[in-house]
Amino acid sequence: MLQGFLIALIAGSLVSLQTIFNSKVNGQAGSWVTTTLVLGLGFAASLTLGLILEGRAMFSLEHAKAWFFFSGLIGVGVVTCLMQGIRRLGPTYAVSLSLASQLVCALVLDSQGWLGLTKVDLTPGRLIGVLVIVAGMLVFKLGGRRAGTGKEADGPKAEAKTAAKAGLPAGVAGSNGEAV
Template identity: 65%
Template sequence: MIQGLLLALVAGSLVSMQNVFNSKVNEHTGSWATTALVLGMGFAASLTFGLLFEGGRLFSLENMKPWYWFSGGIGVGVVICLTLGLRLLGPTYAISIVLISQLGSALVWDSLGWLGLSKVPFTFQKLVGVLVIIGGILVFKLGGRGENEAATAETDKTSESRIQSEARGA
């Protein structure tokens, strides 16, 4: 269990770091170029490490359901949405919302047994846990409203204009 906790902590840190890097790449390219670069480099790295550690077993996929292949397309959605969300909301707020969404979705999928997961009973404590996290993010976001409101509004306008111009050019 300790190993799982440590791996989850490392994964969370790496996701946050990757999002900051993606945001910096996106400052020099468009959102789609960032997505292609991130996923292309991820493919190259995972193929290299997979071949090193698993060898010929890497592509042993006989028992995999075909609809699981959509995972790559979902990855495109993750990177493009995070890249644009970070630009509009800033890293901390965007990642906070992502975490709420992940936790809420996982709670629903676990409780209903969707996507091949074992059904886990929904409890009031789980709902309270999600609501506490949502409350914390609201306090974080709304707590210092007067201090940075003008700067945030200007940043939001600039970011929205850039996203709209990218969308028209796509």
Template identity: 65%
Template sequence: MIQGLLLALVAGSLVSMQNVFNSKVNEHTGSWATTALVLGMGFAASLTFGLIFEGGRLFSLENMKPWYWISGVIGVGVVICLTLGIRLLGPTYAISIVLISQLGSALWWDSMGWLGLNKVPFTFRQLLGVLVIVGGILVFKLGGGRVHQSASEETNETPPCKIKNEARGA
């Protein structure tokens, strides 16, 4: 169990870090170029590491249901939505909403037992947990406090990356 907790903590940190990198790439390209770059590099890295650690077993897919292949398309949706969401909301707020959505969706899928998952009974405690997280996000977002402006906003200058994107027609 400890190993699972540690892996989940590392995964959460990596996802947040990846989203920051994705948003920085998106400042210099478009959302679709960012998505293609991120998923293309992910494919190359997974293929390389898969061949190193699993060898020929990497391509042993005989018992996989055909509809599982849709996962890659879902990944495109994840990256494009996160990239655009971070651009519109900022990283912390966008990731907070993503976490609520993930938790709510996981709770729904587990409770329904769909897509081959073991059915887990839905309880009031689970609902309360999701609502506490939603309340935390609302406090975070609506709690007030001074919003800090970037140096370019304070001096009414246009950031260099925005000038490049506007020149390209983005």
């Protein structure tokens, strides 16, 4: 259980990091080029590591149903939507909305036993847990003002102003005005 917990924490951190990197590439190249690069590099890395670690066994797919392979198409939506969300909302708010959405979706899928999942009871405790996370996200967003300034602490508007001051396109300047 501890190992699964740690792996999930690492995955969450990597998703946040990847999302920020993707938005920076998107600022230079556009959504479709970024999505192609992200998924293409991911394919190359997965194939290489899979062959090294599992060899030919990684292609044992005789028990897989055809609809399982649509996850790659879903990945296009994930990358594109997160990049656009960051552009419009800033990284922290976009990622927190994404995580809340994932949690609600997973809870519905689990509680209904859809897509071949083992059905898990929707208990009041699980529902309250999801609501607490969503409420925390709202508190974070609504309380996201810099102390004493009345201005948002971060987000796309602040980043665009920083980029403009540095003479860079929006989405490619860090909070200190340097290119990233």
